[in-house]
Amino acid sequence: MLTGPQIRKAxxxxxxxxxxxxxxxxxxxxxxxxxxxxDGPAWLTDEQEASIRRALELAGVEFTADGPRLREDQL
Structure with missing residues (x-):
């Protein structure tokens, strides 16, 4: 589950x-x-969360235990 701060940081x-x-x-x-x-878990439908993840991951963000970061090939 994504949080507001994770999405904002990504x-x-x-x-x-x-x-x-x-x-x-x-x-x-x-x-x-x-x-x-x-500040906590974002209130998203499954479809909204999938759309957010897809957009961010296609652009080069990966979600790790430490939070979102740019993939190494994007640096």
Whole structure:
């Protein structure tokens, strides 16, 4: 399960603003803002979480036990 801070950090690692991220994840910018404002687990449907993961992972983010980071081939 993704958290608001994880999503925010992953987006920031890519240098994406909320609009760019929301377009890539096929979500509204307002929904991204709401998700990222949560300090704990994000309240996402399975489809929304899959869309977020897909967008971030395709762009080069990997989720580790320590949190999101850029894949080494993206550095």
């Amino acid at each position: 987006r920031t690692l890519l240098g994406w603003g909320r609009t760019t991220f929301s377009c890539n994840a096929h979500l509204t910018a307002a929904l991204v803002t709401a998700i990222e404002s949560s």
